[in-house]
Amino acid sequence: MINMTLKSYFLTFLISFLGVITCTAQVGVGTTTPLAAFDITSTTDGLLIPRVALSATNVATVVTPTVSELVYNTFTSALGPNQVSPGFYYWNGTLWVPIASGNLTAWSLTGNSGTVATTNFVGTTDAVDFVTRTNNTEKVRVTSAGNVGIGTPSPAAKLDVASGVTTVNSVVNATGSINDFLQFNVQNTSTGIQAQSGYSATADNGSPTTGFAWVGINNSTFNYPTAYNVGVANDVSFVGSGQDMYVANANNTKSIIFSTGRATTPFFNERMRIRSDGSVGINSTGAASEKLKVVHSGAGNDAINAVNNDDNVGKGNAVWATNSNATGTSIIASAGATPPSVLPTTGAGISGSHVDGYGVYGSTGNGDPSNASHNGHAAGGFLLDNDNSVATTGSSAFAKLAGKDNASPNGILTAQNVLYGGYFQGGVSAQSYSYAGLKYNHTGAGAGGTDYKVIGNGVASTIILDENKMPRVMFCPEAPEVLFEDYGISKLSNGEAFITLDKVLASSMKIDEKHPLKVFIQLEGDCNGVFVTDKSNVGFRVKELNNGKSNVSFSWHIVGSRADSKDANGVINSEFENLRLPIGPTKLKQDVLLEKSNSRQK
Known part of the structure; x- marks a missing residue:
């Protein structure tokens, strides 16, 4: 009776349940009005999903799992790309996919809060690279070694950016806004x-x-x-x-500016500027009319210091200046307070001027007479070339200033030292030459040589003007010896007169038996005639012949040898008294000249 009753109840429930399914196609548990295909309603219990111990996300474990099948995993597997940990998983047909739990253990598309940097992160927990993609194409990779690649799957540096073929010029573009360095x-x-x-x-x-x-x-x-x-x-x-x-500035009106820093504003102190027209200013903004302008206002320093350390003959130069203008000047140099810039209208290689000092000053060293390696050197040299070509040696004029040389007078005799303040030569074939301020040793016999004011192969002369203001030449008498002369007038007194020599003149003359004083008397009145006696470095006596007692006037002319010049110790500085037609210095050789290629002008 009981079994029949239970069977009756079950049959009744089953018929009723099937009736519901058949009629409504919905199942309700705890509700008679299900709102879905399967509606569970309860205020005290939940839905208990099957609990399964999964071993890995890529291992089925469940017998014949179906896509969308849901389980709760109870197992924690080893670390790795297929690790599982307790939580809900669903089967996507290939893998078990975890479902985010209530505390959002997965990253949300709308952001996360309450994260801890040491435990919450996006990345991998094994030695596998972390990759981000767009359009299913890799864009950024962080390797397990810590290198970051943008556009490359194998970055070779901490940040490796490979732009590939691009339509923009910049690989990296950084912008910012700050009233300070952005760098x-x-x-x-x-x-x-x-x-x-x-x-x-x-x-x-x-x-x-x-x-x-x-x-x-x-x-x-x-x-x-x-x-x-x-x-x-x-x-x-x-x-x-x-x-x-x-190094370029693409703005055709602006400059490239080089600066050094300083501790106060403005922090950049301009030192050099390359203008858009190609001119350069150093400590100056420059100007179009000056391709290079250097300004310096400090005391004792140089605006330009040019040095060339090439010691090969005829090689480099410290400064090379060329002006191809027919009347141009290559270098214009001026100095002093508000100095004028003076230059000839025909142009010059160098034009120098100074308010109080030298317009041009030259110096050369190692000029000791014993330094044979510097023979032919001078502080300055000047040449008027015949044809403007250094390939030929002809010149119309040649000069040197402050120089030394050592030359044989005829190529056979022993060469002698030549020290001069100036050397001047003119002419094309048979040149006239002269030295000024010359020290020359004629014999090299141990004396100090001879001092010359001017010496050369021409004649000593002067210029006077005639009644028509035409210049006329007067020539100086010359002698084979070094002589001093003096003139005077006097008068016999009772047939006799003593003439006292000028002390200054007498001290510079050599008067002895070998170097007698020559005296010439011209009577200016009638008498028996006169003779000269008692000649010395003090004077001479004029007496009338035949013991005459006349009182006539006369003029006198003396000629005497110039004494050697000696220093305070009696050492001869310059020979004079024994010279007679000594062998003199010959012409100087012109320097061998080099011509640089005109290509330097371009």
């Missing part, structure tokens, strides 16, 4: 002697040592010997090993 900052914390910090760009066919450009700074102990790393500690460098290096 990329690179610091190398190594203290090694090769350590540097900076930025490098490499050509498409270059390498880290060729075809590159570098800008940066070295460290405090820098001592790297490689050729392109030049400098001492904490030097800033801009180095390239490609071909041409370009």
